[in-house]
Amino acid sequence: MSQKPSLPKGTRDFGPETMSKRNFIFENIKKVFQKFGYMPLETPSMENLSVLTGKYGDEGDQLIFKVLNSGDYLKKTSVEDYQNGSKQLMPKIAEKGLRYDLTVPFARYVVMNQHNITFPFKRYQIQPVWRADRPQRGRYREFYQCDADVVGTDSLICEAEIVLMINEVFELLGIQDYSIKINHRQILAAMAQLAGGENETAFYVALDKLDKIGADAVFEELISKGYAASNLEKIKPLLKLEGSNEEKIEFIINTLGHLEAGQNGSNDLQETFKLLQQFDSVNNHVDLDFTLARGLSYYTGAIFEVKVNHVSIGSVSGGGRYDNLTGVFGLDGVSGVGFSFGVDRLYDVMEELGLFKEKAMHSTEVLLYSFDQESMPYGFKVLNALRANGIKSEIYPTQVKLKKALNFADKKKIPFVLLLGPDEIKNNTLCVKDMNSGAQNNQTLEDFLSLMS
RNA sequence: GUGGUUGUAGUUCAGUUGGUUAGAACGCCUGAUUGUGGUUCAGGAGGUCGCCGGUUCGAAUCCGGUCUUCCACCCCA
Numbered sequence: 001m002s003q004k005p006s007l008p009k010g011t012r013d014f015g016p017e018t019m020s021k022r023n024f025i026f027e028n029i030k031k032v033f034q035k036f037g038y039m040p041l042e043t044p045s046m047e048n049l050s051v052l053t054g055k056y057g058d059e060g061d062q063l064i065f066k067v068l069n070s071g072d073y074l075k076k077t078s079v080e081d082y083q084n085g086s087k088q089l090m091p092k093i094a095e096k097g098l099r100y101d102l103t104v105p106f107a108r109y110v111v112m113n114q115h116n117i118t119f120p121f122k123r124y125q126i127q128p129v130w131r132a133d134r135p136q137r138g139r140y141r142e143f144y145q146c147d148a149d150v151v152g153t154d155s156l157i158c159e160a161e162i163v164l165m166i167n168e169v170f171e172l173l174g175i176q177d178y179s180i181k182i183n184h185r186q187i188l189a190a191m192a193q194l195a196g197g198e199n200e201t202a203f204y205v206a207l208d209k210l211d212k213i214g215a216d217a218v219f220e221e222l223i224s225k226g227y228a229a230s231n232l233e234k235i236k237p238l239l240k241l242e243g244s245n246e247e248k249i250e251f252i253i254n255t256l257g258h259l260e261a262g263q264n265g266s267n268d269l270q271e272t273f274k275l276l277q278q279f280d281s282v283n284n285h286v287d288l289d290f291t292l293a294r295g296l297s298y299y300t301g302a303i304f305e306v307k308v309n310h311v312s313i314g315s316v317s318g319g320g321r322y323d324n325l326t327g328v329f330g331l332d333g334v335s336g337v338g339f340s341f342g343v344d345r346l347y348d349v350m351e352e353l354g355l356f357k358e359k360a361m362h363s364t365e366v367l368l369y370s371f372d373q374e375s376m377p378y379g380f381k382v383l384n385a386l387r388a389n390g391i392k393s394e395i396y397p398t399q400v401k402l403k404k405a406l407n408f409a410d411k412k413k414i415p416f417v418l419l420l421g422p423d424e425i426k427n428n429t430l431c432v433k434d435m436n437s438g439a440q441n442n443q444t445l446e447d448f449l450s451l452m453s
Numbered sequence: 454g455u456g457g458u459u460g461u462a463g464u465u466c467a468g469u470u471g472g473u474u475a476g477a478a479c480g481c482c483u484g485a486u487u488g489u490g491g492u493u494c495a496g497g498a499g500g501u502c503g504c505c506g507g508u509u510c511g512a513a514u515c516c517g518g519u520c521u522u523c524c525a526c527c528c529c530a
Contacts, residue, residue, distance in 0.1 A: 004503080009521070059528060062454075101530090129530085134454080136524070143530065205528090294529095315530070342530035371488060406490035421488065435490075 010133070010141025018347075020363075021356050025346055026126060028172040029146050032165050033124035038148050041123040043105040046096045053097075055104050055328065057297060063131045065141075066094035098130040102147040103325065103338060110151055111329040119152025119334075138313050138345050149338030151325070156268060158337045159302050159321065160275035163284050166306055166317060169341065170285075174355045177309040178316075180285050182272075183292040184302050185320070186265030190256040191238060191290070196231040197222065201297065208293035215239055238290050245273060245288045252290070268302055298322045304339055308349045316345045365452070367414045368395040369405040371421035378425050382418065385445055391452050409435055418448075 007013070014022060046067055053061050073093045081089045099105050102125045110117060126146045135141055148165065150158050166180055192203040202225040206218050218239075219232050238255065241248050249270055256262025269288065276284060294303050301321030308316055319339025326334045350356055366386055370379045379395050386393040396405045402419070409417045419431040419440070430448055433440040443451075 006503090006521080057528095059454090063528085131529080133529075134527095135522085139529075145530070318530075340530075345530060369488095401487095402489050404490090408490090410490050417490090419488070423488090431488090433489075438490085440489085 008141070010135035010139075012140065012142075016363075021350075022343065022347060024356070025173065025343055025350070026146070029169055029341055029343075030124070030126065032168045032172070033146075033148050035168075036122075036148075036161055036165055038122040038124040038150075041106065041109065041125045042127060043099070043102075043109060043125070045098055045128075047099055047105055047108070049091070049095055049097045051108050051329075052100055052104060055298075056100060060100065063133055064100050065098040065130045065132050066090065067096040067098065068094055069096075099127075100131060101129050102127060102145050102340070103149065106147070106149055106338075107325045108329060110334065111326050111331045114331055117152075120150050120155075120158075121152050122148070122150040124148040138348055140344060144343045146341040146343060147338055148340075149336055151334050151336035154321075154323075154335040156271050156302075157275060159268075159272045160279060160281075162304065162319065162337065162339050163272075163276060163286055164279060164281055166304075166339070167281065167284050173346070173350060175308055175349065175353070178285055179287045179307055179309065181287055181289040181292045181305045181307065182269070182302060183289055184265035184269055185300050186261040186268070187252060187256065187290060188265075188293060190259040190262030190265065191235050193259055193261065194231070194234050194256065195222070195227050197225065197227040199225050203227070204293035207291050210239060210291040241288075241290060245286065248288045248290070249273075272302065294318060294320065298325055300324070301337070308353075311349050311352050313345050313349050313352070315342075316349055317341045363412055364392050364394050364414045366391055366393040366416045366418060367405065367409045367412075368393065368418045368420060369402060370395070370399075371402070371419070373399060375420050375422065375425060379418075379420050382420070382430065382445060385449070386452075389449055389453070391449075406433075406435075416452075 049064070049066065052064055056063070077089060077092045081092055106123065106125065110121065124147060126144065128142050128144050130142050133139060133141060148162075163180060163182075170176075170178060188204060188207070189200065191207075192200045195203065197203055203222065206221040206225070209221075210218050215236070219229070222232060223229055234255075238252070241251060249266055252262065252266045257266065273286075276286070292303060292305055294305060299320035300323040303320035304318055305315045306317035307314075317339060319337070321335065321337040323335050324332060325336055326332075368379045368383055370376050376395075383393055383395050396408065406417060408414075415435055417433045417435060419433060421431075424431055424442070427442070429442045429444055431440060431442055432448055432451075
């Protein structure tokens, strides 16, 4: 009985070609994280649901993949539980879930290891996360996040360094046209205050849609959430702000400076810009955007989002400062700031822009072919020598027609094929075929090694 | 979670108001005098038409369900 195999919705295989491109992205991100003093961390795929739930809001909780208890998972349930619906039944049949992001597991780790950690603690983490979302282009149910966070300091140097890291990663990946949108939660809070509404979250959510649905629709939504039209007029000029980052900050100070939150927010941003200047970072793609809100409710300070211009993909990176992430796990007063790259989206962006170079492929450089079984040992000797010199090489393992081996090399884009037979053994040479030009000649192993180096 | 959309050979797609044996291109395999790939030529293999059920003398085609794909909303990387 055979059946057609299939993949769960929203998951993907990554073939060799895709993987070498993905690894190119991973390696460069890792390189930059390490250069800035971040240390690697990995946490389990599964966390206890008590750790995960309540951290992402109601919507988020629903998107957590629950793991059914092992064994007889109905043992702890009763008929009443079943009749009361899934919400009541769920905690009795599942106590673990797949991780939804890397930040909450990190917070959990910090709390559990608080006595062994020296602060400020910088870690990076590159692992898959899972969301039971409905998949779309650039949205999957299993995807990787590349997080870097530093906790235990409120220094704005961290914010400035995040900008520097993003710049460096994008430089390495060859992405040139992008902008790092930056805003501050306190500025948003001051704006909400000025607009005079009760529901701050509704304010952020509506504001975040500005570039998508326009100012009028945003105001409409806010009015329906209980904001007074007359008050909204006061924040109108803030949404249409043009000019340099310095000019925008000036404007904020003038309009929101009388509010404590506005004061705090603009001070932070001003200080961050000053630091960037002191780092000699001038052309850093930073763009103040007071409409940037970001969904995650735990951000309290600066927030970032990176958008690559002129591509159809959403944001490829984002992050921000949170004052009390570990508070829910009983450790107060640990301020942190972090950000994350979305590899899957970066991949799509680079593919769309054609930024992957042939060089990124890690394929075989030399294929050895022997004309008969007796020539094989000679091939092994050559193979050893090539590998000892760090050249990626392989020998065609079975006795086939030359045609087939050349075809194989062609498909795998292997640039050189060594043809080995009685003649070559007798003269102690290699018949080297250049697959690009088709030319071939006889040379010694030493000559070939120096050609390849 | 709400609304819509898609599914036919390895891949991209045709397939008439329901009617015999479901097609094409590309790819794949074999061969064109035995140590020479990409081009050409000749031949060949490959499909329970996503899955389950219903209507019908008869279903790739119509209907229902289910899974999958993509899109919008919600939210998000």
